[in-house]
Amino acid sequence: MGRFVEAADRHQASFLPACLEDYVDADNAVRIIDAFVDELDLAELGFARVQPASTGRPGYAPGTMLKLYVYGYLHQLTSSRKLEREAGRNIELMWLTGKLVPDFKTIADFRHDNARAIQIACQRFVAICGLVGGGMVAIDGSRLRAVNTHEKNYTKGKLARRKAHVEESIARYLAELEEADSAAIGPATPRIAHLTERLASLRGRLSELEEIGRQLQAAPDEQISLTDPDARAMATGSDHRGVVGYNVQAAVDTKHHIVVANEVTNRGHDRSHLLEMAKAAQAEIGASEMIALADRGYYEGEQIRSCAEAGIIPMVPKPNTSPAQARGFWGKAEFVHEPETDTYRCPAGQQLQKRFARVEGGKLIGVYFNQKACGACASRPLCTAGKEKRIRRWEHEAVLDAMERKLNAMPEAMAVRRCTVEHVFGTIKGWMGATHFRTRGLRNVATETSLTILAYNIKRAIAVAGVASTIKAIAG
Numbered sequence: 001m002g003r004f005v006e007a008a009d010r011h012q013a014s015f016l017p018a019c020l021e022d023y024v025d026a027d028n029a030v031r032i033i034d035a036f037v038d039e040l041d042l043a044e045l046g047f048a049r050v051q052p053a054s055t056g057r058p059g060y061a062p063g064t065m066l067k068l069y070v071y072g073y074l075h076q077l078t079s080s081r082k083l084e085r086e087a088g089r090n091i092e093l094m095w096l097t098g099k100l101v102p103d104f105k106t107i108a109d110f111r112h113d114n115a116r117a118i119q120i121a122c123q124r125f126v127a128i129c130g131l132v133g134g135g136m137v138a139i140d141g142s143r144l145r146a147v148n149t150h151e152k153n154y155t156k157g158k159l160a161r162r163k164a165h166v167e168e169s170i171a172r173y174l175a176e177l178e179e180a181d182s183a184a185i186g187p188a189t190p191r192i193a194h195l196t197e198r199l200a201s202l203r204g205r206l207s208e209l210e211e212i213g214r215q216l217q218a219a220p221d222e223q224i225s226l227t228d229p230d231a232r233a234m235a236t237g238s239d240h241r242g243v244v245g246y247n248v249q250a251a252v253d254t255k256h257h258i259v260v261a262n263e264v265t266n267r268g269h270d271r272s273h274l275l276e277m278a279k280a281a282q283a284e285i286g287a288s289e290m291i292a293l294a295d296r297g298y299y300e301g302e303q304i305r306s307c308a309e310a311g312i313i314p315m316v317p318k319p320n321t322s323p324a325q326a327r328g329f330w331g332k333a334e335f336v337h338e339p340e341t342d343t344y345r346c347p348a349g350q351q352l353q354k355r356f357a358r359v360e361g362g363k364l365i366g367v368y369f370n371q372k373a374c375g376a377c378a379s380r381p382l383c384t385a386g387k388e389k390r391i392r393r394w395e396h397e398a399v400l401d402a403m404e405r406k407l408n409a410m411p412e413a414m415a416v417r418r419c420t421v422e423h424v425f426g427t428i429k430g431w432m433g434a435t436h437f438r439t440r441g442l443r444n445v446a447t448e449t450s451l452t453i454l455a456y457n458i459k460r461a462i463a464v465a466g467v468a469s470t471i472k473a474i475a476g
């Protein structure tokens with residue numbers, strides 16, 4: 001006869017292990033959290049109330065609170081209420097905090113009051129886990145949703161559309177009211193009362209929108225988010241509406257996939273982030289020459305040049321944005337720059353000389369062409385719609401050419417980038433759930449990101465080195 005595993009009888013007297021230590025295995029991740037936080041100099045990191053006050057009710061030690069948060073983010077328990085509940089019933093947390101159960105307000109205040117210190121503390125794990133140093137990082141950014149719906153975000157275009165919609169409704173209700181008025185005999189009918197009420201509400205909405213319009217004019221980037229004022233509408237590849245949120249940037253070590261640097265901004269594009277992310281990663285890795293892999297979104301001449309000057313080897317593919325190519329003509333890639341003569345060799349073998357230079361968008365751009373050769377060229381219909389083909393070249397474009405040659409010599413670079421960094425964001429977004437962030441404001445959101453990334457790094461450290469070795473590395 002079959003049988004199931006037998007459960008213990010609730011009423012059976014038993015001898016449970018006498019101390020909390022017996023409930024936590026040697027390879028439990030909670031031991032890493034304990035060792036890591038104990039290793040930190042919390043006063044130096046800027047945590048408040050590191051020394052207990054000599055008067056008043058004793059507070060909770062910042063180390064205990066930090067352990068509680070790190071544990072929470074490691075197990076997707078990110079709300080202060082959940083953490084309070086778990087602290088009272090979760091045996092690992094009892095072990096970690098010494099059975100302390102702070103109330104949710106104290107927990108939430110700790111994260112709010114120590115935002116910057118928590119961010120620095122989380123970053124320290126990278127240096128002390130001893131798992132970085134591959135000399136190569138992959139940089140990427142992802143847009144994460146803020147606590148702010150699309151409806152509570154306004155840009156000029158959105159405001160105009162919403163105003164037009166309300167005005168259209170007002171016009172429709174007015175027409176209906178006029179019709180009802182002319183049909184009504186005696187006191188106002190219920191329909192008139194209903195229409196009047198709706199009109200008043202729509203007029204109220206219109207004045208709200210007009211007020212938002214005034215605020216929008218004063219906003220530096222002509223955008224307003226009502227619930228989380230720091231959140232911004234950003235385009236994403238996966239959702240045609242984009243997201244109202246933040247741009248989370250990460251630099252990930254390609255050797256062990258540890259996130260070595262992160263940054264949260266409310267700039268919706270990546271092109272101005274390459275240098276700051278690469279420099280932050282370089283400082284963490286300590287490599288004098290470091291390769292930084294990034295996708296086309298990071299291709300920006302000055303950023304790439306500054307990276308090269310800082311001893312960073314950027315690897316960023318060129319975006320396919322040639323307007324001539326889009327119109328069916330030969331793109332710039334078909335024209336080869338010859339540095340010895342500073343000329344371009346065109347597909348017909350002709351030489352295009354630099355004729356003049358001008359400043360465009362703050363960059364000095366040389367313009368190359370050969371009017372005579374183009375005038376007599378049989379391939380001109382494939383090359384240009386004008387009288388001659390003109391090629392524009394930035395004065396520092398040699399840096400971009402050198403980068404392209406390196407990329408061609410390393411065809412696996414973009415596959416390495418993808419494998420290294422994309423699953424980081426996939427995992428983090430999965431952990432954060434549908435709404436991503438819980439808190440509001442750039443500072444608080446950056447703290448959430450730091451805690452999430454620390455949790456990710458702890459999991460990576462366990463996967464790569466195991467609990468015992470990680471604790472050993474932390475202890476130095």
Ligand code: SF4
Pocket residue numbers: 346347348349350373374375377378379380383384388389
């Ligand atoms: S049109 Fe001018 S630039 Fe183009 S292939 Fe002919 S000679 Fe070369």
